[in-house]
Amino acid sequence: MARYLFEDARYLAPGDDGLAELRRGWIAVEGDRIVALLDGPPEGSAFAGFERIDASRRAVSPGLVNAHTHTILLVLRGTVEDIEGNLVYQYMVPASYLLEPQERAAIARLGCLEAIRSGTTTLVDPLRHVADYAPAMIDSGLRLYLCESAADALTREVGRSGYRFDREWGETFLARSRALIERFHGAADDRVRVMVAAHAPDNCSPWMLAELNRLARDKGLRRTIHLSQIVSEVEQVRTLHGKTSTEYLRDNDWLADDLLAVHWTFCTEADVEILAHHGVHFAHCPASMSAKGPHRLPIKAILESGVNITLGTDNMTEDLFHAMKLALVVHRGAYGRSVTPGPRQVLDYATANAAKALGRDDLGRIAVGMKADLALFDLEAPALAPRLSLVSNLVHYGHPGVVTDVLVDGRFLLRDGRATTLDERQVVAEAQAATEAMWARFERQEGGVPLPQRDTV
Known part of the structure; x- marks a missing residue:
């Protein structure tokens, strides 16, 4: 000991x-x-x-708590930040499928290494094929909340041809979620836990939301979801259901104090009131959402609602210092040139508030x-x-x-x-090789979207 x-x-x-x-x-x-x-x-x-x-x-x-990240999307670092388009469905979803299992593990190790070097001790990581890279993340020694990000819309088709729902497709995610829970929840002396994740309101039907709720309640697990993240989500939910994403989740029993909801970009002030009423926790990812200008969201309403605010890095970085700086800028921007909130509140976002969002009374404080x-x-x-x-x-x-x-x-x-659980040179080299292999496949298979600039030397 x-x-x-x-x-x-x-x-x-x-x-x-x-x-x-x-x-x-x-x-x-x-x-x-x-x-x-x-x-x-x-x-x-x-x-x-x-x-x-x-x-x-x-x-x-x-230790800092990253309340929302996708470690394997480091494979996109330095690319989509400078590309227009639907980044979720035209780049992030395809990339997550095009990686081979061992490549996912290689990128995940890089994410864990960067997180550790950034003072982070806990990661909340929802994505696809999580079982492929969970062991690599566990070996890093970090505290982990892992989730298979479920959907029953054919997400690989959305970027090309729009939305089509398929229950059999949804069942594969439910099966993966159950397997992830059975294999990893409570692993490594309870350093690893599993959450239930719906990818987003636009690609989860009422049936899928109900099935995920049932799974979370049966297993006593917390839940997470992307909320009002992109324009296409808002339009799809309005077209299908005649509601905002928040209203759709409310009407499908998805809003409660066990839910960590991410982004809130296109939430209305009325949505914020609903979310606050139900005790939903907010995971803000100001760095990733500000790559093309300061993140526009109803932050003044959020700050004044009493919602519990946490921070995530989302993708392309695991550096929570970056997130804290931009949170300070974006949140103060709600009041013009302000000194509200202060640095102590922002540090709490990444420590005590995040522990509260995870239902942990043993984390986030000394x-x-x-x-x-x-x-x-x-x-x-x-x-x-x-x-x-x-x-x-x-x-x-x-x-x-x-x-x-x-x-x-x-x-x-x-x-x-000095890192004690990871060989830094090997981690970086393997992540570089995995990235180059994925982009070679992307260029062959994902025609019709702009490709990133690449170094020629």
Whole structure:
């Protein structure tokens, strides 16, 4: 059993207002838990068996929680950010199918490596063929919430010929979801859990939504869905059902406090009121949604509704520092040139709020009894100096280069700047090979859509 005593650390713990504030002290970790927080050096031999780690030049934070990502869509990095079109159905869906199983695993390892280097300890990852890459992600040591993103519309056809629903197609997703639950829910000493995921309101019929609800309730699992993400979704739901996506989910019993709904781009203020009333959690992905300009969504209504806000990276990056910076910009933009929300609220999005959205009272905070999911930052890193407010520096200027150590369940995944569970050179090389192979197939099979610019040397 691992036993560590982080000596003379600056650490972020909840203040009187519930938001993180900087304290100084000694943090004792035993096994997978924080077992003591001391104001000064321990007396006597109480921690004699603990490895002592000098943390006087480091700051300790709860590990960051990425509430929505698709690790294998890193295969699209540096491409679709600069292409017009329906990115979901013309690029993301085809790419997820064109990857071979071992290639999915290779890209997923890269995503896990980047997440660890960004101070992240938990990923929520819904997509397709998740069982192909779940073992690779588990081996990284991260805490995981995995989901097979289900639909009964033939998603491979939408980008070419529009929507066609097929119950047999939907059954394949239900079968994959059940298999994922049986194989991985509670795996790795409960470090891995499975959620139930509907891909989006436009490609899930009332039958599919009901089947997924039944599965979630039978297994006691939380749920997630993309919501009001793209124009074609909004138009399809309006055409088929005469409703907004939010109204469609409400009328199919999909809105509750176990639901983590992502994006909300085209939600109306009335939709936000409905979502808040039902206690739905919001996963905002401001970085991916702002690649072509600041993410436009009813953020003022969301901020003032009391909805629990979390952050995700979505695709093309696992860097939550990037997401925090852009969240600050987009959310403050709701009030013009504002200082609301503040950095402490935004850090909460990526820690305590995310833990709440996952139904976890043992994550997202530094306190006795909490899981030892921690990120350590170099207080002498240029980006964090000079320092008056560590939280302000982290949210405004933090980047993966300031992260020195990451622990999950008390196990180091990054120690003194070195990954302990992944061979970094091998991970990068295998991900590059997988990406080149996928794009070669894409160019052969996905005619009629613009192709990305590529380096020629």
